Amino acid sequence: MNGYDGILNNDILIKSLKTAVRSSRISHAYIFDGEKGIGKTTLARAFAKTLNCEEGGEVSCGRCSSCRTFDDNNNPDIIYISEEKNIKVDTVRDSINAAVMTKPFSYKYKIFIIKDADTMNLQAQNAFLKTLEEPPSFVVFLLLCQNFNKFLPTILSRCILFKLRPLPQPMLRQYLTDRWFSQGRAEMLSHYAQGIVGRALELDTxxxxxxxxxxxxxxxxxxxxxxxxxxxxxxxxxxxxxxxxxxxxxxxxxxxxxxxxxxxxxxxxxxxxxxxxxxxxxxxxxxxxxxxxxxxxxxxxxxxxxxxxxxxxxxxxxxxxxxxxxx
Ligand SMILES: [Zn+2]
Structure with a gap:
């Protein structure tokens, strides 16, 4: 995927991300907040791909070396942090704080996509704060979470917060019928999924x-x-x-x-x-x-x-x- 085509009903948010890229005002940290299945990872990936695209446009080109390695899940400068339960202080120290010391391998930014970032306990958040207070210029953190209120105020104040919106029921129904779902099935799933695409797909099976x-x-x-x-x-x-x-x-x-x-x-x-x-x-x-x-x-x-x-x-x-x- 190039650009933000598959991400619906979050136009204002996407416009802000595009403006940031166009005006070269990239923050060191963004929080993408929203329910499970709402599309936080999809959005973070689209933004990360754009940030490291060598064409430098407001959407990724899909052709440059960075975009191609990204599509192969092989981009060395995009680092995913995720853990089964909660993100531990050791993970913050070893996989984040130590990793920001080295420059990107090939592209402009070293981007950390941290899933369930709000599962960091106090100790882990304090460790993360040390890096967030003085991050190297080439580092961008994308923190994905379901409840941004769990972050320390000192973390929140250093991040740009975006809340993802669920889809209105007719839009989710349309999304489902545009894919492989029958009208009846799409109607039913879109009612029970409450605007969350991932939940609708999960409920289906x-x-x-x-x-x-x-x-x-x-x-x-x-x-x-x-x-x-x-x-x-x-x-x-x-x-x-x-x-x-x-x-x-x-x-x-x-x-x-x-x-x-x-x-x-x-x-x-x-x-x-x-x-x-x-x-x-x-x-x-x-x-x-x-x-x-x-x-x-x-x-x-x-x-x-x-x-x-x-x-x-x-x-x-x-x-x-x-x-x-x-x-
Ligand atoms: Zn590109």
Whole structure:
């Protein structure tokens, strides 16, 4: 990739990076902040490639020696720092502080792309600060993180902070249909991924998400048939087996009941999220009238809010299922 073509909905940010290159005002350190899967690495790579491009334009040329070695993942002056858990003080000392002492091998800048930089503990950040206070002129740090607030103020004040924005749902849907996704699949994934491209791609192959989706449909179709004992048993079983996924299950159920409501009242599939599951929506529509579907959506939204405010999980789930069943 040359330039920033694949990076959507972050035009202001990209404009700032281009301006910095054009006016040769490159900072020693940038923070790219945003959720996992939002495109921080893609953006950092595009910027790093541009910085070392021998043509010196505001976007990389793709032809020069630097760009070609970059595309082969072989550019000696672009250094990736990433660790499984957190970035340790030894890594900062050995792979960053020691490495900045030597000049770039071949190109203009020595660029460090530090993934999950906000996982540095206090000791690691203090070690990093030593370099950041007086960096050699040829060094650029690109710090990628999910929560820039974890950095010491002394680090933040020496960096230019950019926050990446998620995509609006229609833009993410379009992104997915422009690739290999069917309309229905793109609709569903774009709703659940909340504007994060990487999350949409991950959800697509996430077996746990697929299983939770099936579970949510099963719950929606069965709940009316339960007696009270089954209701308590099912609630307990879900909390036992899926405690960490409760929010996802309720969110799936919310969108399923929302779809059922739209489908029942309009018989139109255009605004549905689960367009590939019409049979399963039919099974729910057959058991609930539109008022009950609306009440179920309200109850699901209410339950999710109560989970956020740390209510008693067991009680919330039992009450929710009771409301959907009885109303
Ligand atoms: Zn180039």
């Amino acid at each position: 996430d077996e746990n998400f697929a299983a939770l989706s099936q579970l949510a449909f099963d719950l929606g179709a069965d709940i009316k048939k339960w007696d009270i004992k089954q209701l308590f048993d099912k609630s307990a079983a879900i909390l036992k087996d899926h405690k960490d996924d409760i929010d996802t299950i309720l969110k799936l159920m919310y969108y399923i009941f929302r779809d059922a409501l739209i489908y029942k009242t309009t018989n139109d599939t255009q605004h549905l999220i689960h367009t590939t599951e019409l049979d399963r929506l039919d099974a729910i529509c057959a058991q609930f009238d539109s008022r009950q579907l609306m009440k179920a959506c309200d109850a699901l939204e209410f339950a999710r809010n109560r989970i956020v405010s740390n209510g008693d999980l067991q009680y919330i789930v039992e009450e929710l299922f009771y409301k959907i069943k009885e109303k």
